[in-house]
Amino acid sequence: MIPCSVYIVTLNCAEWLESTLxxxxxxSEVxxxxxxxxxxTYAIAESFPNTRISHQDWQGYAGQKSLALAQCKNDWVLNLDGDEVLSSELKAEIEQTIQSNQLDALITPxxxxxxxVPNSKHTKKHAKVRFFRKSKGRYDLENKVHENVIVDGQSVRAEGDIYHYGESSIFVKVEKNNQYSELKAQEKYQKGKVPSLLKLVLVMPLTFIKSYFIRRSCLNGWRGFVNSMVNAFYAFLKEAKLFEQHQKMKNKQDNL
Incomplete structure (x- = not known):
């Protein structure tokens, strides 16, 4: 068994969880x-002998993952979502990293x-720290969404991928983006961020250019165009909802 703990937070992930596990x-443990x-979800999890599942009321993305991380017994840990699958290439890199014991984390595409349909191999993928030494990694609990592991040590980018299957339809992607943009706007407001009219006007076309051309989603055919348009609208929603947060507070103050 690979001496590494895998931790996953789930909510109704039965569609993909068997492939994940x-x-x-x-x-050695999940x-x-x-x-x-x-x-x-529970029945699938309980069918894997290396897996232990328990309930925890939702604490937010970073908070929930921090609690799952705390339960891990191994020095090395890997985080997956319930709609993600570890590639065999990345699995081999993880084993090699554990054996060599020279690094503290892998930044995984x-x-x-x-x-x-997966991205073209020539599309520039986003990447996050998902595999790391438990003693070297932690979450910023102020992040409401798109949580990242902060690593106090040496990280390198891995070659192998984690495959994310959750964006199974345009409806699902747009629903998630609506939820995430709400959380990000609240987070920005709480951190004292001020909305910008210039950013509100420019963020959508600039994000589309970044996604479609710079990150090369154009190589994914019509799906790449749709994906880039949705990504651009997500960026617009975050800024528009920050304006909304400030307007709500102004209205409250005016009514006092």
Whole structure:
């Protein structure tokens, strides 16, 4: 068994969870913290001998993952979502990193399988720290969404991917973006960020250019165009909702 703990937070992930757990069946333990699934998430988790699942009321993305991380027993840990699958290439890199014991973390590319098809190999993928020494990593609990592991040590970018299957339809992606943009706007407001009219006007076209051309989503055909348009609208929503947060507070103050 690979001496590494895998930790996952779930909510109704039965559609993908079996594939997720199959990809990490050789790891010594898998910790799942579930926030109230009503599908077959528990039954699937309990069918894997290296997996332990328990309930935890939702504490926010960073808070929930921090609690799952705290339950891990190994020095090395890997974070996956319940709709992600570890590639065999990345699995081999993880084993090599543990054996060499020279690094503290791997920055892992996330290959978004949008509408059932992975990105072109030439598309520039976003990447996050997902594999690291437990003693060297922590979460910033002020981040409400798009949580990142902060590593006090040496990190390198991995070659192998984590495949993300959650964006199975345009409807699902847009729903998630609506939820995430609400959380990000609240986070920005709480941190004292001031909205910008110039950014509100420019953020959507500039984000589309970055996604479609610079990150090369144009190589993904019509799916790449749709994905870039949705990404651009997400960026616009974050700024528009920050304006909304400030307007709500101004209205409250005016009514006092």
């Amino acid at each position: 199959e990809s990490v069946k050789d790891f 910790i799942i913290l579930d926030s109230g699934s009503t599908d077959h 996330i290959n978004d399988v949008f509408l059932g």
